Structure formats: C-alpha cells, structure tokens
Amino acid sequence: MNTDITAEKVAHYLHNHPEFFDAYTDVLALMTLPDPHTGRAISITEKQLFTLRDKVRTLEAKLAELITFGNENDAISDKVHNLAVALISAQDEATLMRMIYAHLGGAFSVPHVTLRVWNLPHGKHFADPVDETTQNFAASLKHPLCGPASEQAAVAWFGEAAAHLRSMAQVPLRDAHDSCFGLLVMASEEASRFYPALGTLYLERIGDMVAAALQRVLRPLPLPTSSTS
Numbered sequence: 001m002n003t004d005i006t007a008e009k010v011a012h013y014l015h016n017h018p019e020f021f022d023a024y025t026d027v028l029a030l031m032t033l034p035d036p037h038t039g040r041a042i043s044i045t046e047k048q049l050f051t052l053r054d055k056v057r058t059l060e061a062k063l064a065e066l067i068t069f070g071n072e073n074d075a076i077s078d079k080v081h082n083l084a085v086a087l088i089s090a091q092d093e094a095t096l097m098r099m100i101y102a103h104l105g106g107a108f109s110v111p112h113v114t115l116r117v118w119n120l121p122h123g124k125h126f127a128d129p130v131d132e133t134t135q136n137f138a139a140s141l142k143h144p145l146c147g148p149a150s151e152q153a154a155v156a157w158f159g160e161a162a163a164h165l166r167s168m169a170q171v172p173l174r175d176a177h178d179s180c181f182g183l184l185v186m187a188s189e190e191a192s193r194f195y196p197a198l199g200t201l202y203l204e205r206i207g208d209m210v211a212a213a214l215q216r217v218l219r220p221l222p223l224p225t226s227s228t229s
Contacts (some may be wrong), residue, residue: 153171
C-alpha cells in the first residue's frame with residue numbers, strides 16, 4: 001500500500017477538511033507564504049492583512065470616484081433646475097430664446113447653441129426654413145446624438161463658426177404626442193466635448209424642457225371665455 005504523502009494529497013485533504021486548522025491552530029501559525037512585493041516569507045496572518053489592505057485601498061478609490069461623480073451630478077442637476085425655472089418664467093419668444101442661450105452658454109459653458117422648429121407657428125427667431133431631409137433625420141433620433149460635427153447638416157446653422165466646430169449634440173424636440181417639431185443643437189470647437197459615448201440623460205431632460213417651453217410660447221393656449229349668468 002502506497003502511503004507516500006504528496007502535495008496534491010495534502011491539498012485535497014485540506015480542501016475536504018477545512019476544519020483542520022480549528023483543531024491545529026499552532027500548525028497554521030507556523031505556515032508562511034512569500035510576500036508578493038518583497039519575496040520574503042510572511043505568515044498567513046500577515047498575508048491576510050496585506051490582502052485586506054489592498055481591498056481597502058481599492059474600495060477607498062471606488063468610494064472617492066463615486067463621491068466625485070455624485071458631486072458632478074449634483075452640480076449638473078442644479079444647472080438643469082435653474083434652466084427649468086428660467087424657461088417657466090419666460091412669457092414671450094424673445095425672453096425664452098435669451099434664457100436658452102444664457103443658461104446653455106453660461107452655466108453649461110456650451111460655446112455655440114442654436115435651434116430650429118417646424119410644424120409650429122414660426123416667430124422671428126425661427127424664420128429660417130429647415131429642409132425635409134433634416135426634419136426626417138431629427139424625427140429618426142430616439143435619443144440625443146453626440147459626435148463629430150463634420151458632415152452633419154445642422155453644422156451649417158452656425159454660419160461662419162461652422163468651419164471651426166469639431167463636436168456637437170443634436171437634441172430632438174418633441175410634443176406630447178412624440179412628434180418631432182424641432183432640433184436643438186449644441187456645438188464646440190473641442191472634439192472631446194460631445195463625444196459619441198457621452199451620457200444623454202440630462203440632454204434629454206433639457207430637450208423636454210425646451211420643447212415644452214417652445215410650444216407654450218409659440219402656440220399659446222386660448223384664454224378661457226367668461227360665462228355670464
């Protein structure tokens with residue numbers, strides 16, 4: 001009968017009998033492992049401490065990252081809230097346009113902003129016609145589109161600045177029936193400002209708010225008629 005003890009047999013036994021070290025704690029204390037950083041022999045307890053410290057450092061880094069993201073989201077939420085208040089307070093077309101440009105160009109630091117509407121009564125700020133191809137393109141967008149400004153039809157809306165624009169965000173404007181009636185465009189000379197993988201949650205919310213404000217100002221609800229008794 002072969003009674004030779006091999007490393008494989010020991011490993012197999014310990015795997016099947018994890019309670020072994022409960023009864024032989026002195027053996028566990030004598031066991032050592034190589035330190036991955038220095039190569040010197042350390043006890044299992046030290047090895048566990050090193051492992052726990054590495055995990056703590058990793059968790060601390062992730063926590064710091066989450067706190068940073070949280071602070072950034074809070075700042076963006078405040079800007080979106082202030083924009084919403086400004087849009088609600090705008091009672092005419094000129095004020096509405098001033099609020100859109102002031103907040104997107106100011107608090108959000110977007111250097112170039114423009115928009116077009118169709119299928120709504122056109123005011124003086126929306127007199128420029130929009131071709132059917134661009135209208136169909138805007139209607140096809142399920143979410144705001146971010147990416148390079150080159151080869152995008154809307155880049156021409158920025159006039160002389162168009163040649164210098166490198167990235168842009170195109171936000172479809174929709175009514176309560178999900179029908180697209182306009183396009184809000186934000187652009188930058190920086191290629192990394194509106195990159196394709198950019199999250200669009202806040203852009204969608206901004207688009208919803210601008211769309212609602214435009215419909216209210218350009219297509220105001222009729223005043224209620226007074227009844228006589």
